Amino acid sequence: MAGLTTVKIKSLVKAAMPGMTGDGKGLYFQVSKTGGMSWIYRYKIDGKTRYMGLGAFPTVSLAAAREAAEDARRGIARGIDPLNARAADRESRRKAASDNEARKVTFMAAADDYRQRHGRAWSEKWYRGWWRKLELHAFPLAGAMPVGEIDTDAVLKILTPIWSSKTRTADEVRGQIELILDAAKALGWRHGDNPARWRGHLVNLLDNQEKKKARKRVHHAAMDWSGVPSLMSQLAEISSRDAYAARLLILTGARSHMIRLATWDEFDLDMRVWSLTAERMKMKVEFKIPLADEVVVFLAELKKKADTDFLFPGRGASGAMHANAIRNLLHQLGYEDITRHGFRSSFRDWAAESTDFPREICEMSLAHDERTQTESAYSRTDYFEKRRNLMSAWAKFATGGSNVTKLNIRCEI
Numbered sequence: 001m002a003g004l005t006t007v008k009i010k011s012l013v014k015a016a017m018p019g020m021t022g023d024g025k026g027l028y029f030q031v032s033k034t035g036g037m038s039w040i041y042r043y044k045i046d047g048k049t050r051y052m053g054l055g056a057f058p059t060v061s062l063a064a065a066r067e068a069a070e071d072a073r074r075g076i077a078r079g080i081d082p083l084n085a086r087a088a089d090r091e092s093r094r095k096a097a098s099d100n101e102a103r104k105v106t107f108m109a110a111a112d113d114y115r116q117r118h119g120r121a122w123s124e125k126w127y128r129g130w131w132r133k134l135e136l137h138a139f140p141l142a143g144a145m146p147v148g149e150i151d152t153d154a155v156l157k158i159l160t161p162i163w164s165s166k167t168r169t170a171d172e173v174r175g176q177i178e179l180i181l182d183a184a185k186a187l188g189w190r191h192g193d194n195p196a197r198w199r200g201h202l203v204n205l206l207d208n209q210e211k212k213k214a215r216k217r218v219h220h221a222a223m224d225w226s227g228v229p230s231l232m233s234q235l236a237e238i239s240s241r242d243a244y245a246a247r248l249l250i251l252t253g254a255r256s257h258m259i260r261l262a263t264w265d266e267f268d269l270d271m272r273v274w275s276l277t278a279e280r281m282k283m284k285v286e287f288k289i290p291l292a293d294e295v296v297v298f299l300a301e302l303k304k305k306a307d308t309d310f311l312f313p314g315r316g317a318s319g320a321m322h323a324n325a326i327r328n329l330l331h332q333l334g335y336e337d338i339t340r341h342g343f344r345s346s347f348r349d350w351a352a353e354s355t356d357f358p359r360e361i362c363e364m365s366l367a368h369d370e371r372t373q374t375e376s377a378y379s380r381t382d383y384f385e386k387r388r389n390l391m392s393a394w395a396k397f398a399t400g401g402s403n404v405t406k407l408n409i410r411c412e413i
């Protein structure tokens with residue numbers, strides 16, 4: 001077959017008739033149905049015919065197309081499929097470009113990206129504290145490093161100086177780094193294993209005994225349950241929203257942040273239930289709290305005064321009451337040696353000593369589901385009605401006056 005010439009190609013361009021005209025050895029000049037013109041190389045490998053585009057005409061000249069076709073033929077002679085080889089080359093160049101972009105992403109930028117993606121579900125206090133720990137301990141040593149270059153040495157440089165003196169904080173920072181690096185890998189900013197992983201890695205390099213000691217449960221200072229009625233009597237005489245918040249905190253066994261950010265649409269006073277979404281719960285599982293009659297009464301009083309979505313509004317940016325409002329009120333009343341969280345312990349001790357409600361009911365009342373994964377798969381109840389009986393008994397005790405010290409309460413099955 002005679003090869004193509006410049007004159008022949010000009011005539012094909014002028015005619016613009018769709019089709020393929022051969023130059024020989026598998027090279028073709030193609031005119032598409034839409035009038036586009038390009039070079040095609042047709043070849044067989046492993047018994048299959050394949051077509052490989054070599055570029056548009058006139059950007060790619062006849063001489064350049066012939067050279068490209070010859071390169072492809074040489075590869076085929078060595079058993080290399082030119083289309084596969086080109087795809088691999090493109091992927092390699094794409095990866096190189098991606099790696100080059102990843103090198104521009106610093107550890108601090110990756111941490112900020114993680115915070116932006118996940119921080120909307122965090123409390124304001126947690127949001128600030130999470131970043132502050134990194135500012136103090138991680139960013140000075142690794143903040144400007146490309147996140148893809150954070151290795152075991154870099155992690156150890158961050159953790160080693162504080163592992164013995166601030167072990168709990170150091171382990172929290174380690175956990176933060178692990179999460180950030182996992183997210184960075186998912187985004188293509190780094191590759192390989194996570195150097196902040198504890199099991200099978202850092203456990204071999206840092207003192208595990210220090211971590212075990214630091215991770216022992218810290219108990220919050222709590223009021224003896226026998227003193228709760230006296231405090232509740234004092235709070236009932238105060239008409240401030242902070243006092244209402246403290247009463248709700250004590251009578252529901254809720255955590256302080258649940259009280260602080262409570263909104264009226266979570267409460268059904270007719271059904272006597274407080275419904276919290278998974279996002280509002282520490283364990284990220286939705287939860288319903290039964291409301292005792294005593295709680296419904298004072299919430300109904302509070303609702304008459306409501307002028308915002310929050311039960312306990314404040315003047316800050318969040319619109320909710322100040323995080324320390326209840327604590328400050330307790331201090332003003334002379335209770336400086338107890339904590340807000342400690343009232344959960346007061347309730348739990350009272351339930352253990354003054355009632356015969358089963359342990360699982362008492363724990364579930366504090367949103368502690370201690371069932372194993374297998375047990376939870378078959379027993380999906382949240383013991384709501386039994387918890388209602390328990391919380392009603394707690395409310396009767398707590399609001400019964402300072403002279404009430406013990407109730408013989410039976411679990412009603």
